[in-house]
Amino acid sequence: MVENMNNNLVLPGDKLSTSEELMPGDGTFEEGGIIRAARVGIYCIDEKQRSATVKPATSTPVIIKRGDIVLAEVRSVKSSMVIAEVIHVKGKKRVISSDTNGTLRVSEISKSYVKDPSTEFSLGDIIRAKVQQVKPSVQLETKDPRFGVIQSFCSKCRHVLTKNGNSLECSKCGNRERRRIADDYGTYDLDQL
Amino acid sequence: MKNDNIKLFRDGKRVDGRATDDLRPIKIEAGVLHRADGSCYLEWGGNKIMVAVYGPREAIPRHTQNHLRAIVNARYNMAAFSVEDRKRPGPDRRSREISKVISEALEKILLLEKFPRASIDVNIEVLNAEAGTRCAGLTAAGVALADAGIPMKDIPVACAAGKIEGQLVLDLGKEEDNYGDADLPVAISPRTGEILLLQMDGHLTFDEFEKALDMAIKGCNKVSELQKAAIIQKYKVELEVE
Amino acid sequence: MTITPSIKREYLSKLASQGKRADNRKFGDYRPIKIEIGYIPKAEGSARVKIGNTQVVAGVKMDLGDPYPDTPDSGVMTTAAEMIPMASPDFESGPPREDAIELARVVDRGIRESEIIEVEKLCIVPGEKIWMIFIDIHIIDYDGNLFDAASLASLAALMTANVPIQRIKPMLEKLQERYPEIGNYLKEHPDNYTLPLREPPISCTSAKFGNVIVMDPSLDEEEIAEARLTVATDEKGDIRAMQKGLNGSFTVDEIKKVIKASIDNGKKIREELYKIVGK
Numbered sequence: 001m002v003e004n005m006n007n008n009l010v011l012p013g014d015k016l017s018t019s020e021e022l023m024p025g026d027g028t029f030e031e032g033g034i035i036r037a038a039r040v041g042i043y044c045i046d047e048k049q050r051s052a053t054v055k056p057a058t059s060t061p062v063i064i065k066r067g068d069i070v071l072a073e074v075r076s077v078k079s080s081m082v083i084a085e086v087i088h089v090k091g092k093k094r095v096i097s098s099d100t101n102g103t104l105r106v107s108e109i110s111k112s113y114v115k116d117p118s119t120e121f122s123l124g125d126i127i128r129a130k131v132q133q134v135k136p137s138v139q140l141e142t143k144d145p146r147f148g149v150i151q152s153f154c155s156k157c158r159h160v161l162t163k164n165g166n167s168l169e170c171s172k173c174g175n176r177e178r179r180r181i182a183d184d185y186g187t188y189d190l191d192q193l
Numbered sequence: 194m195k196n197d198n199i200k201l202f203r204d205g206k207r208v209d210g211r212a213t214d215d216l217r218p219i220k221i222e223a224g225v226l227h228r229a230d231g232s233c234y235l236e237w238g239g240n241k242i243m244v245a246v247y248g249p250r251e252a253i254p255r256h257t258q259n260h261l262r263a264i265v266n267a268r269y270n271m272a273a274f275s276v277e278d279r280k281r282p283g284p285d286r287r288s289r290e291i292s293k294v295i296s297e298a299l300e301k302i303l304l305l306e307k308f309p310r311a312s313i314d315v316n317i318e319v320l321n322a323e324a325g326t327r328c329a330g331l332t333a334a335g336v337a338l339a340d341a342g343i344p345m346k347d348i349p350v351a352c353a354a355g356k357i358e359g360q361l362v363l364d365l366g367k368e369e370d371n372y373g374d375a376d377l378p379v380a381i382s383p384r385t386g387e388i389l390l391l392q393m394d395g396h397l398t399f400d401e402f403e404k405a406l407d408m409a410i411k412g413c414n415k416v417s418e419l420q421k422a423a424i425i426q427k428y429k430v431e432l433e434v435e
Numbered sequence: 436m437t438i439t440p441s442i443k444r445e446y447l448s449k450l451a452s453q454g455k456r457a458d459n460r461k462f463g464d465y466r467p468i469k470i471e472i473g474y475i476p477k478a479e480g481s482a483r484v485k486i487g488n489t490q491v492v493a494g495v496k497m498d499l500g501d502p503y504p505d506t507p508d509s510g511v512m513t514t515a516a517e518m519i520p521m522a523s524p525d526f527e528s529g530p531p532r533e534d535a536i537e538l539a540r541v542v543d544r545g546i547r548e549s550e551i552i553e554v555e556k557l558c559i560v561p562g563e564k565i566w567m568i569f570i571d572i573h574i575i576d577y578d579g580n581l582f583d584a585a586s587l588a589s590l591a592a593l594m595t596a597n598v599p600i601q602r603i604k605p606m607l608e609k610l611q612e613r614y615p616e617i618g619n620y621l622k623e624h625p626d627n628y629t630l631p632l633r634e635p636p637i638s639c640t641s642a643k644f645g646n647v648i649v650m651d652p653s654l655d656e657e658e659i660a661e662a663r664l665t666v667a668t669d670e671k672g673d674i675r676a677m678q679k680g681l682n683g684s685f686t687v688d689e690i691k692k693v694i695k696a697s698i699d700n701g702k703k704i705r706e707e708l709y710k711i712v713g714k
Contacts, residue, residue: 009428011425059342061248097249228522245520270519279498
């Protein structure tokens with residue numbers, strides 16, 4: 001449980017606790033046995049972790065965390081995985097401050113068996129995915145129907161593909177393509193991304 | 194630059210009516226820009242300073258990256274119209290030097306290890322200049338960095354002391370800067386008292402230096418209170434709205 | 436915002452097809468405009484202009500200079516714009532890029548070609564000494580439509596500028612030994628005086644994406660725009676400067692519509708400007 005100490009703002013450098021009592025948690029640092037605030041916010045104690053944290057009052061640098069819903073751009077499609085660069089973390093306005101190179105293994109694409117990632121994704125696709133792991137590298141998964149491609153481009157003429165039934169169609173050259181699309185393909189709300 | 198025709202004291206008061214240990218009026222506002230990750234507007238006497246912080250973000254060009262921590266990239270710039278005689282736009286040797294010493298002062302206070310290969314960009318724009326712009330710029334940068342939520346050990350602050358007509362004074366004004374005997378800009382971590390930036394030009398005895406430094410540090414501590422009040426002012430309201 | 440332009444384009448085009456903009460404005464509407472004058476005491480004239488979240492500071496500085504040989508009796512004006520890294524995560528430090536140069540030149544043309552500044556009144560010694568006017572535009576916060584914000588700030592700065600006789604007097608008096616005519620000039624102008632100006636034209640910018648045209652494009656709209664048109668019109672509704680930008684195109688009909696809308700919006704913005712500068 002996170003206990004809110006009081007509603008006063010703490011500022012960087014303010015003393016919160018000691019390292020004998022608590023662990024230095026999110027938004028804090030330890031110096032000479034004293035735990036201090038590292039940002040502007042409200043001092044909280046995480047009873048489960050026995051750590052001191054500062055719930056930020058300001059916007060904070062965006063660090064990709066396990067469980068984050070992200071948008072990523074497909075950079076290459078290999079036989080066993082897809083490499084995608086994370087470009088946006090859901091609900092965040094700032095650019096990402098941590099490593100953005102993500103990997104989506106073939107086994108994490110769908111609940112059903114996928115043999116070859118190139119039947120599901122293509123270069124330049126914008127996908128929505130969930131972060132499974134961040135260390136040592138960012139691992140993504142797209143098993144839920146909310147996840148998958150939200151925008152993709154015709155492999156012949158690079159025009160944006162529109163959803164037509166279960167497949168995608170290029171309104172310019174008539175080319176039909178297949179992707180693992182998210183359930184809101186082409187109907188997303190910019191503010192909800 | 195000495196000029197015997199100019200009197201910097203009248204009836205024990207300075208040209209602008211201040212006592213020796215008075216600061217000029219200071220106004221600080223946190224979070225004033227839309228695009229920046231953190232920002233601050235500061236008026237200090239006739240100075241008008243705007244600071245925008247961006248990042249941490251991938252440091253470019255790549256060879257500037259440090260794989261163990263973020264780098265701090267302060268850029269001090271004077272607007273062409275900020276001074277009496279129009280300044281040519283773009284960096285000159287003076288602004289590059291100031292950018293460098295401010296970057297170094299800020300590096301000491303930020304927790305940079307959390308952001309390997311990134312840069313934290315601190316853009317300091319002097320819109321109207323009137324003596325002590327580097328101290329004003331660093332002070333505003335401290336508030337803008339806190340506004341950007343960049344993890345830091347303290348809010349850095351700066352203030353100058355100096356000597357005019359043989360007397361030690363706090364926070365030199367325009368004429369005092371032009372015709373005084375010495376200028377001593379100092380930045381500190383107010384919590385620990387550590388000195389982050391120190392420059393001096395002019396002429397001081399060791400004894401005078403000790404006193405001037407003490408004066409500058411006291412000035413820093415006063416300005417520090419104004420920084421904190423500005424941050425609390427900004428975020429108290431936002432918390433109440435929540 | 437970190438979302439890619441292709442996503443924005445798809446979303447904003449869809450909204451536009453329903454007659455909507457992301458910030459709920461009508462296609463022809465401006466965001467709120469705020470003009471503040473006298474923002475920079477060190478400058479001869481200055482203004483801060485906000486259009487929505489876009490924020491620009493313009494400062495006018497004046498100095499003595501030598502005339503160009505082909506206009507020996509006229510003052511000289513230069514305009515520079517700095518897209519400083521403060522204003523946007525995408526602006527880099529260093530010499531002005533093409534964008535900043537285009538911006539400065541469009542603002543410059545709007546002022547120069549419409550002959551707002553009575554340059555012939557800025558001569559001190561014919562063929563020898565004239566006033567140089569520097570308009571410097573500092574972009575502080577970039578959320579779209581820099582053209583209109585920059586030109587409006589420049590106009591407000593010019594309209595509130597004072598010729599700095601007091602500051603330059605020592606220099607003029609020194610020069611008087613070589614140019615006795617300066618005595619007459621100083622007799623005529625013993626103190627700072629208002630910069631002599633004519634009626635200014637007002638710039639209005641539109642952007643086209645998909646098959647809609649919006650006025651005062653926001654940053655998101657600008658990022659996905661295929662074509663852009665800036666039209667400066669004067670009090671009589673005549674056209675005084677234009678600039679078409681980006682690699683898309685307009686039909687002749689669209690251009691005419693944009694000009695009409697620019698005249699209408701220009702009128703409103705002019706009223707606001709006159710109110711602030713006290714004209």
